[in-house]
Every structure is written in C-alpha cells, then in structure tokens.
Amino acid sequence: MQLNQLRALVTLAECGSIRGAARALGLSQSAVTRTLREMERELGATLLIRQTHGTDFTTAGQSLLSHARLVLATMQRAEEDVRRLTGQVQANVRMAITPVLAAFSLRRLVADFGARYPTGSLDMDIGFMLTTLPKLTEGHLDFAVILADSATLPSDMTFVKVREIQMIPVANASAELSGPISWEDLAKRRWAINPSPASADQALLDWLGRRGIQLQQVPVYCRSPYLLSILSEADDIVELCPEPLYRKQLHAHGMQAIGVPDLPPPMQMGVVYLTHKPRSEPVQWLIDAAIRMAGRF
Incomplete structure (x- = not known):
C-alpha cells in the first residue's frame, strides 16, 4: 500500500x-x-x-x-x-482530560506547559472513555487522562493507573436526601446518567443489577458534564459524581452527598495512549506532569 x-x-x-x-x-x-x-x-x-x-x-x-x-x-x-527539533515549528500536543483532573489541575497544567513551551500549541478535549478511545486509535489524540476500567481497554493501548476515584450519588440539597437511604429506595428516584459503555454510570448500573436492583423511572440520558451540572439544579434528579469533584465544586453549589449504606467499587483514573505510537518530548513531558498532578489532590 x-x-x-x-x-x-x-x-x-x-x-x-x-x-x-x-x-x-x-x-x-x-x-x-x-x-x-x-x-x-x-x-x-x-x-x-x-x-x-x-x-x-x-x-x-x-x-x-x-x-x-x-x-x-x-x-x-x-x-x-522533525520541524520542531529543527526550530521550524513549536510544540504541539493533543490531549483529552477527565473533568475530575480538570477541576483540580487544568489551570496549572496549561500554565506549566506554556512556561516550558511559550509558543507551543495545546489542543484539549473532554476525557470520556467512549469518545476518547476512537480518537486515540485514529491518531487524533496523543494521550488522555480518563476514568476507566483497564480490563476493558484494547490490547494495543497502555494504561498508567494514577489513583482510584470513588463515585458517589448526589442530589440538590432541596431534595432532602442527606439521611440514610437504601439503594432500593434511591432507585425509585429519577436519575440523570451517562449511558455510554464503560462509563462510571454504566458500572453503577451493572453493580446494582448484580444486586437485583433496577432504576424504577426512565432516566435522563446525558453525556455532557455541562448539561449534567444544569440538571443538578433540579430537586428531583439524582446523579453519580466523583467524590473529589463533589468536595471541590458541587458541595459549595448546593449539592449534597446521599447517605447510602455502601458504594460501588471505585473507578481507576490514569493516562492512556497507544503503546506503539511514538510520543514526542512535549507529549511525554505533559503526560508526566498530568500524572504528578493527578496524584496530589
């Protein structure tokens, strides 16, 4: 060919x-x-x-x-x-980042990249597993920081686990769900979920399903963190949220963690990239910086 x-x-x-x-x-x-x-x-x-x-x-x-x-x-x-190494063009990195890391470290990550590569280009996308993997496979991204189950990743990808992220159910404080409530009763409420395969929401549904628990109302399907943040203002919507993100942002904006008796297994947060695709020095530097920052909050 x-x-x-x-x-x-x-x-x-x-x-x-x-x-x-x-x-x-x-x-x-x-x-x-x-x-x-x-x-x-x-x-x-x-x-x-x-x-x-x-x-x-x-x-x-x-x-x-x-x-x-x-x-x-x-x-x-x-x-x-080659053009960068010979001074013809500057650094260019294309990455995706999970909202969890973005909330804690995005501004610092961008500032540090700009300080090291003053004329470099940083192209960022939201880091969800369903949309990120095809972009990595086709070369549109250099790497991604995502929440994932490493066992479900394709064999040609490398996943560097940084930490575990606990997911918790949350709702607007006006819903008055802070007290103890069983998963069976919580399943009767209306949920907003990301229905994408391998998402944290799907992992929760699978976990509940193994317990014989199904959502009783048709959920609101939503794949956008921004739209989910708008839906969170409704007093009848339950959502799944990364616990660090709840502490960092949502609690101060009127959200409350729901007092369930136990929680699903945590998701893995890490860096994923194509194993055999060469990584330039700026790409590897940003990967290392993202790993350091992800381990701090």
Whole structure:
C-alpha cells in the first residue's frame, strides 16, 4: 500500500463520495477511483460498497480505514516533530482530560506547559472513555487522562493507573436526601446518567443489577458534564459524581452527598495512549506532569 492510497481512502470517508474526495484531493474522479481499485486489487479484498447515493465501507474497509487514519496521523506527527527539533515549528500536543483532573489541575497544567513551551500549541478535549478511545486509535489524540476500567481497554493501548476515584450519588440539597437511604429506595428516584459503555454510570448500573436492583423511572440520558451540572439544579434528579469533584465544586453549589449504606467499587483514573505510537518530548513531558498532578489532590 502507498500513502496516496491511504490518503484517498481517508478522504473518501470524510467526504462521503468519490466526487467529494476528488475535489478535496485536487484530482479527477477517475484518478481517485483508479487509486482505490488498485488498492483493493493489491489487498485482494473488497473495501468499498459503491452505491448511487455515495460509497460505504465493507467490514474490511472499515478496519483498514482506522489503520489508515492512524498512519496518516503518525506521519503528520513525525513531520511536526522533525520541524520542531529543527526550530521550524513549536510544540504541539493533543490531549483529552477527565473533568475530575480538570477541576483540580487544568489551570496549572496549561500554565506549566506554556512556561516550558511559550509558543507551543495545546489542543484539549473532554476525557470520556467512549469518545476518547476512537480518537486515540485514529491518531487524533496523543494521550488522555480518563476514568476507566483497564480490563476493558484494547490490547494495543497502555494504561498508567494514577489513583482510584470513588463515585458517589448526589442530589440538590432541596431534595432532602442527606439521611440514610437504601439503594432500593434511591432507585425509585429519577436519575440523570451517562449511558455510554464503560462509563462510571454504566458500572453503577451493572453493580446494582448484580444486586437485583433496577432504576424504577426512565432516566435522563446525558453525556455532557455541562448539561449534567444544569440538571443538578433540579430537586428531583439524582446523579453519580466523583467524590473529589463533589468536595471541590458541587458541595459549595448546593449539592449534597446521599447517605447510602455502601458504594460501588471505585473507578481507576490514569493516562492512556497507544503503546506503539511514538510520543514526542512535549507529549511525554505533559503526560508526566498530568500524572504528578493527578496524584496530589
């Protein structure tokens, strides 16, 4: 396979059609079609499903697409590193960070990075496992600090555990739920949860399920920390919250921890990255800084 073939495949996925890919690449449609057919012939596999309304990918095509994105992202990173080392460009790091660490250390992390790399670029995203792993796999992130169950991570990723984070149920103080309450009774309340696989909320639901406890009301499904913070103002909503984040922010804003008899197993907080993807000096420096800060609060 050649880079121009991989680039054509990725551009086709981004544009959705041969015509759009040709326009983006500055080539004719016939040239793009020929490049893709040559790749299929070399691999001995059908990668694309050509339809009148556009082009879809076969299972083999989807697999190759993920690898192609990573290859192109790695090539781009290699070029950036060479230019940085020769003084042509400055440091560039792309990371995702869990709201727990962000609440305690984000400002310090950004300030320290800026002090070390005054003209460097720091690109940050929210660190949730469901959205972070595909971005790591395809090379769009250098690393992430997330809450995770390391046993569920793909084998090609390295997870450096920093600490454990206890999750606790919380509600607006007006809900008057501070006193002792059983999980069975708490399950009768209305919850706002992040339904993503491998999320802390899903881990709680699984833990309750093993006890024969199910939520009695249809929950509010919410994947955004910002939207969850707005929902927390309602007096009839129960949420799951990292205990350090509750101490740092939510308690002072009218939230209260709910007095349940016991708590689910804690989540692991750590740094995750692709094992075999090279990490530049700025990336490794920021990983080390994030690990140090995560272990302090």
